[in-house]
Amino acid sequence: MVTSVLAGALEKGLVENVVVLKKSNQYEAVPVLTSDVNDVYASVGSMHMLISNPTKYLRQFQNDTTIALAAKPCDVRGIREQQKRNVIDGDKIFTIGLNCGGTMMPYKIRKVTEEVYGVNPDEVRAEEIEKGKLILETADGEHHSQSIDELEEEDNGRRENCRYCVVKIATNADLACGNWGVMPDYLGKGTFVEVMTEKGAEFLRNAVAGGYAEVKEASEPAAEARGKVNGIMLKMSAKTKEDIFVPLKSQTLQEFKKELENCISCGACKAVCPPCACGPEAKCTVFNDPVDNYDISLFHMIRFLHLMDSCVGCGQCSDVCPADIPLARLYRKFADPMQDELNFITGMDDRTPPFFDVKLEEVQ
Numbered sequence: 590m591v592t593s594v595l596a597g598a599l600e601k602g603l604v605e606n607v608v609v610l611k612k613s614n615q616y617e618a619v620p621v622l623t624s625d626v627n628d629v630y631a632s633v634g635s636m637h638m639l640i641s642n643p644t645k646y647l648r649q650f651q652n653d654t655t656i657a658l659a660a661k662p663c664d665v666r667g668i669r670e671q672q673k674r675n676v677i678d679g680d681k682i683f684t685i686g687l688n689c690g691g692t693m694m695p696y697k698i699r700k701v702t703e704e705v706y707g708v709n710p711d712e713v714r715a716e717e718i719e720k721g722k723l724i725l726e727t728a729d730g731e732h733h734s735q736s737i738d739e740l741e742e743e744d745n746g747r748r749e750n751c752r753y754c755v756v757k758i759a760t761n762a763d764l765a766c767g768n769w770g771v772m773p774d775y776l777g778k779g780t781f782v783e784v785m786t787e788k789g790a791e792f793l794r795n796a797v798a799g800g801y802a803e804v805k806e807a808s809e810p811a812a813e814a815r816g817k818v819n820g821i822m823l824k825m826s827a828k829t830k831e832d833i834f835v836p837l838k839s840q841t842l843q844e845f846k847k848e849l850e851n852c853i854s855c856g857a858c859k860a861v862c863p864p865c866a867c868g869p870e871a872k873c874t875v876f877n878d879p880v881d882n883y884d885i886s887l888f889h890m891i892r893f894l895h896l897m898d899s900c901v902g903c904g905q906c907s908d909v910c911p912a913d914i915p916l917a918r919l920y921r922k923f924a925d926p927m928q929d930e931l932n933f934i935t936g937m938d939d940r941t942p943p944f945f946d947v948k949l950e951e952v953q
């Protein structure tokens with residue numbers, strides 16, 4: 590469905606370009622801007638072991654073109670934050686949100702493939718998540734599966750921030766697509782689609798009118814099933830969040846400072862940070878300024894404050910930190926109380942998802 594909507598949007602001129610993922614293998618891909626529909630079709634499928642950071646990628650086009658893309662909820666949150674800061678023009682971007690239960694760290698899963706699955710990662714041709722299992726398909730057609738829960742017991746499953754993420758359905762995108770709620774008859778053939786904005790309705794209408802996709806009204810049990818799975822996932826996230834953050838509540842500022850002692854001032858956390866829009870003149874680019882107070886670099890102080898409202902919980906700061914500082918935890922320690930209290934989680938300006946009540950007849 591997602592691929593069809595993107596292809597239809599490109600071919601019918603709703604957008605000039607699409608951002609697709611160009612795969613090197615099952616573990617690696619990079620975002621690429623294209624106007625070639627073949628690239629769109631080639632990027633079909635879910636890569637659960639990839640963190641692609643489309644927000645930072647989009648910034649370079651300086652709003653010179655109209656772009657459609659598929660994006661995880663945290664990616665859409667990043668785009669929204671850039672939009673709020675007038676860096677990305679929301680009118681020129683169309684987002685199809687993907688249901689996301691979480692991503693896995695590519696280098697870690699390569700290792701797990703070898704050591705836990707007993708499979709050469711270069712032989713993996715496809716991957717899928719089904720009934721709580723990560724299934725790897727090798728070139729010989731064999732399927733190799735492991736329970737995600739068991740992988741996570743050894744810290745080999747989803748990344749930590751995904752395990753406590755509270756936005757699993759991208760209701761902040763123009764269309765929110767996913768597998769949850771797809772009834773057995775349509776499994777593997779259909780995608781559950783929620784139309785979130787007028788733009789989303791337009792793109793879906795375009796795909797249906799152009800023969801790219803067919804739509805059928807979701808039954809009540811299907812919608813209920815979607816809500817139920819989401820509810821279960823959110824409960825699991827809440828439990829993980831409690832396990833991680835309740836013990837941190839007693840963390841003193843001295844301990845906080847200690848975590849930052851190993852910072853080598855490389856700025857990688859800021860470079861990957863989706864909501865960060867500060868230019869080179871900003872104070873948060875300066876480490877260890879002579880006027881720094883409190884023994885914590887102004888860089889860190891500013892980032893803690895900047896991210897209170899806007900941290901999207903993507904965890905990429907921790908992923909890239911060469912000193913292994915658990916930055917995402919530190920940022921979330923400040924961001925969680927504020928975002929929870931203000932119900933700021935999806936990054937929408939009005940702080941509640943603007944559900945666009947579209948009737949089936951309107952897109953057929």
Ligand SMILES: Cc1cc2nc3c(=O)[nH]c(=O)nc-3n(C[C@H](O)[C@H](O)[C@H](O)COP(=O)(O)OP(=O)(O)OC[C@H]3O[C@@H](n4cnc5c(N)ncnc54)[C@H](O)[C@@H]3O)c2cc1C
Nearest residue numbers: 590591592632633634635636659688689690767768769780
């Ligand atoms: C990281 C991840 C976790 C997911 N977790 C869940 C889940 O818990 N529950 C569930 O129901 N579904 C999950 N999905 C599947 C997702 O819901 C499907 O992509 C969605 O149902 C659309 O299906 P489709 O067949 O219409 O998509 P397709 O037509 O196959 O299009 C999928 C699009 O997503 C893009 N894409 C693939 N991987 C990534 C990535 N890592 N980052 C950004 N874009 C990507 C592709 O390039 C393609 O454009 C997950 C997908 C991803 C990428």
